[in-house]
Amino acid sequence: MDSTIEAIRNDVVRRNPGETEFHQAADEVFDSLGPVLKKHPEFVQASILERICEPERQIIFRVPWVDDAGKVRINRGFRVEFNSALGPYKGGLRFHPSVYLGIVKFLGFEQIFKNALTGMPIGGGKGGSDFDPRGRSDGEVMRFCQSFMLELYRHIGEYTDVPAGDIGVGTREIGYMFGQYKRITNRYESGVLTGKGTGWGGSLVRPEATGFGAVLFAKEMLATRGLSFEGQRVVVSGSGNVALHAIAKAQSMGANVITCSDSSGYVVEEQGIDVELLRDIKENQRLRVSDYAEQRGSGAVFVQDGSIWDVDATVALPCATQNELDDVAAKRLLSRGLIAVAEGANMPSTPEAIELFQDAKILFGPGKAANAGGVATSALEMQQNASRDAWTFEHTERRLEEIMANIHERCATTADEYGLPGNYVAGANIAGFVQVANAMLALGVV
Incomplete structure (x- = not known):
């Protein structure tokens, strides 16, 4: 890690104390970027790496809900909107007891580069809660999801931020959240959430x-x-x-x-x-x-x-x-x-x-x-929602196969370009970073 990147890394740790998973995710990207910053001094001049490590928005909120016994429970909700240089924030919601800000930021940071590698116009974000759906009744899960969405709805939209599922969040949870969003906004915006059921706006192959x-x-x-x-x-x-x-x-x-x-x-x-x-x-x-x-x-x-x-x-x-x-x-x-x-x-x-x-x-x-195939197919779901269309399983699977082959080719070619043949880690980090960095330069200091 060269001195410029080392200084940025130290600042990330100082500004985000205790968030070990986020530090780990950042380190893994930093380790690949020395040759990139030497080749592109404009990225250093514009502080692209420092800016990419600071989320555009971090939202933390209380989620009160009532269990089947009538007891009021309190959980914490998160949404980190990390980078929108390529498109609306895109990334899943995780419901698991281990969720805290550091986990959400690690996932959101990874999502920036993952989404860039797909070639789709989507930015990076992530969210979730320390709520554990395991062992909870459908009624309890529904009440939690409705309370969660009562705050989250203010921050999302098909042109703003499009959440999906992750650990603990499947079609059931997406359904409850989408229903509450529709109820609050009085709008059927299919593209606001992905991972929906195929009978109500979801895409085949997404699961x-x-x-x-x-x-x-x-x-x-x-x-x-x-x-x-x-x-x-x-x-x-x-x-x-x-x-x-x-x-x-x-x-x-x-x-x-x-x-x-x-x-x-x-x-x-x-x-x-x-x-x-x-x-x-x-x-x-x-x-x-x-x-x-x-x-x-x-x-x-x-x-x-x-x-x-x-x-x-x-x-x-x-x-x-x-x-x-x-x-x-x-x-x-x-x-x-x-x-x-x-x-x-x-x-x-x-x-x-x-x-x-x-x-x-x-x-x-x-x-x-x-694992970028999931978010890539979420973007395909957004396409279908925007055009009021529904593709066949075969067509969508072919698109997934093409996207994954292209991601592999892009990682391999980029690794070769930087003298690191066969190093898919460096290839993925560099290819994703360069695409986002160029978009950030084009958009100015925002």
Whole structure:
């Protein structure tokens, strides 16, 4: 990290104390930008990096709601509108007890560059709450979502800020929030939220897009070495929306996906995960992966302790949460034949793990590139809403495939341009940063 970037980095830490996830996300980008600032002194003159690290707007608000027992509960809501140089703020809402400002800012910062890589006209933002929907009734979730939207509606709009789902926020939660937005504003603005149900403005392929996209990015990486998913032994972490569709897509390409997980533990099934049963367990029955193992029978082994990364794999798809794959896990995976990692979650690999992967010269697809399929398809949903149209599954999936191939090509080409062949981390960071930086220069000091 050169002296100019080091000074900016120190200032980011000073101005944002205690926000360790945000610091980590910023460091990962900073590490790639030395050559860029040397090539583009105009970015330094205009303080582009300093400006890009400071959100345009940070909103924190109280969310009161009443549980089924009649007790008033209080949660905290967030929306960080980070950068709108390329278009309206775009990024998901996360409902999880771990959510605080540092998590939202890390996610929003990543979203700036991820959205730029898609080639779509969308800026970067993120939001959420420390509310935990797990174990809550539909009525409780609805009352929380309605209270959350009662404040959030002031700050969003199809030309301003377009939230979507993330951990803890699926079609159910989006529906409750969209209904409340419609009620408050007396307007049916389909484009104000994405991840909607297909019967009321949602896009086909949107539920599948993040998981599908991660596998499509990994497919492109594997192809650079004359490989494919056929016969690969794949470990997927998580069992939510992203993991479910990553499993399904990898299996459709001939891979043997042998794991899934949640906060209770993980399942190993050597003959391959039954993705339809897993989907029913998680989405319909709202149960745990331990229940999947019980219903599946003796072939599926539930492990309560330890790490899912103790399981041997040739391809790893971390699709759960940030910093789930550390250096200890990376060393073990590398020693047992790992050839590729594609991040389905946001920042699931620690910096130490990423360094090990890169030193070993395996294929490593960072989240801002590999999991960009979700937000790309959200932008396609916005297109359909704006034109009052609905595309077929086949057409939308083709567009997703094109976008992921283009993201891969853009990352690879940019890495080559800066003398870092095969370094998808640098390629993604530089390509995304340069696009946003040029737009910020064009728009002036705003």
